[in-house]
Amino acid sequence: MQPKDLLQLADEFGCPLYVYDASKIEAQYKRLTEAFSKVGELRIHYAVKALSNVSILKLLKNLGSRLDTVSIQEVQLGLYAGFPADKIIYTPNGVSFEEIEMAAKLGVQINIDNLSVLEHFGAKHPKVPVCIRINPHVMAGGNSNISVGHIDSKFGISIHQMPHILRIVENTGMHINGIHMHTGSDILDVEVFLYAAEILFEAAIHFKELDFLDFGSGFKVPYKKDDIETNVEEFGKKLSKRFNEFCKEYGRPLALAFEPGKFLVSEAGYFLTKVNVVKQTTSTVFAGVDSGFNHLIRPMLYGSQHSIENISNPKGKERFYTVVGYICETDTFANNRRIAEIHEGDVLAFRNAGAYCFSMSSNYNSRFKPAEVLWKDGKGILIRERETFEDLLRNQVEVEM
Numbered sequence: 001m002q003p004k005d006l007l008q009l010a011d012e013f014g015c016p017l018y019v020y021d022a023s024k025i026e027a028q029y030k031r032l033t034e035a036f037s038k039v040g041e042l043r044i045h046y047a048v049k050a051l052s053n054v055s056i057l058k059l060l061k062n063l064g065s066r067l068d069t070v071s072i073q074e075v076q077l078g079l080y081a082g083f084p085a086d087k088i089i090y091t092p093n094g095v096s097f098e099e100i101e102m103a104a105k106l107g108v109q110i111n112i113d114n115l116s117v118l119e120h121f122g123a124k125h126p127k128v129p130v131c132i133r134i135n136p137h138v139m140a141g142g143n144s145n146i147s148v149g150h151i152d153s154k155f156g157i158s159i160h161q162m163p164h165i166l167r168i169v170e171n172t173g174m175h176i177n178g179i180h181m182h183t184g185s186d187i188l189d190v191e192v193f194l195y196a197a198e199i200l201f202e203a204a205i206h207f208k209e210l211d212f213l214d215f216g217s218g219f220k221v222p223y224k225k226d227d228i229e230t231n232v233e234e235f236g237k238k239l240s241k242r243f244n245e246f247c248k249e250y251g252r253p254l255a256l257a258f259e260p261g262k263f264l265v266s267e268a269g270y271f272l273t274k275v276n277v278v279k280q281t282t283s284t285v286f287a288g289v290d291s292g293f294n295h296l297i298r299p300m301l302y303g304s305q306h307s308i309e310n311i312s313n314p315k316g317k318e319r320f321y322t323v324v325g326y327i328c329e330t331d332t333f334a335n336n337r338r339i340a341e342i343h344e345g346d347v348l349a350f351r352n353a354g355a356y357c358f359s360m361s362s363n364y365n366s367r368f369k370p371a372e373v374l375w376k377d378g379k380g381i382l383i384r385e386r387e388t389f390e391d392l393l394r395n396q397v398e399v400e401m
């Protein structure tokens with residue numbers, strides 16, 4: 001998208017505003033499918049939690065995507081968006097047994113990541129096919145917040161507990177139709193991922209009735225200039241080759257599944273904010289925008305560096321700014337960042353605002369959640385209205401005091 005398109009949308013729909021470029025989502029989807037074109041059956045399960053707007057889900061459905069869900073509500077959203085139950089995988093962590101049963105009843109693929117749950121579920125519903133989430137104990141990412149494969153992670157069943165898994169499966173007679181791993185959010189190194197894949201293959205060989213192997217996600221996308229990103233093409237070539245070999249060892253073809261969230265939608269998203277104030281202090285220049293961590297929390301929560309562009313003055317002389325929000329707490333979006341000269345009233349565009357941005361937003365400080373717009377075929381389509389005062393009062397029970 002061009003700065004002028006974004007500026008026009010800011011004008012038309014107001015700020016703060018989330019904008020998603022449909023063609024970028026399509027391009028990423030295509031890139032992934034092409035990288036794995038040598039695999040007999042590739043299944044892409046879009047991770048709903050990254051961006052859960054129903055129109056985005058429908059767009060992905062039209063591309064041929066399936067869904068990855070982590071809560072019964074995400075399952076319900078997927079069904080509402082028109083996904084058939086058997087195209088949805090449900091990978092919860094720490095949810096109630098009743099919720100897992102509810103998902104099974106809806107007909108979605110269950111993925112279990114806990115031995116006690118596996119045993120209980122297998123005993124009660126031996127006929128329902130189940131996928132098992134393995135923890136291969138491979139650190140894929142650098143940031144311990146987003147690496148989920150390490151030894152003390154709460155996710156997955158340890159690969160070292162394989163004998164116990166096998167005993168449960170044998171005792172209950174349950175049907176294991178998939179093996180899954182999701183090692184973390186960053187595949188920085190293809191070789192590390194391939195190493196984890198070998199562990200998954202070793203686990204898979206124990207199960208005779210598999211339909212698929214699910215490699216989770218971890219595709220890294222660039223946030224700032226010079227950021228390394230997953231080389232999807234190289235990764236596709238290497239893993240496809242090894243996967244096809246494994247299918248021969250296994251004795252029949254299996255489907256290869258992924259669950260990308262960030263890879264599909266991160267770069268498609270822009271977050272547009274208006275500068276309310278420019279404030280000089282003794283040490284910096286603050287640009288204060290009409291948003292805060294209520295709308296975009298990743299910089300404060302994970303230290304993510306979303307690049308910021310002044311689309312009102314794209315050719316302006318660059319200066320150093322500290323970009324902050326209007327929340328009555330420290331809410332720094334960017335520190336000491338080079339941005340084209342900012343004036344009050346300018347519109348700043350944050351990049352990589354597609355994944356884990358709107359979906360992590362809140363009403364803190366009693367602010368409305370932003371509107372969302374899909375940019376498709378050169379037009380902006382409103383896919384979520386900005387909240388209003390009524391939304392803040394919804395579900396509040398007023399009692400006489």
Ligand SMILES: *Cc1c(COP(=O)(O)O)cnc(C)c1O
Nearest residue numbers: 047091185217218259260261262
């Ligand atoms: C969050 C999540 C994903 C998506 O991760 P990304 O880094 O956004 O690609 C995939 N699978 C599971 C089980 C998840 O919890």
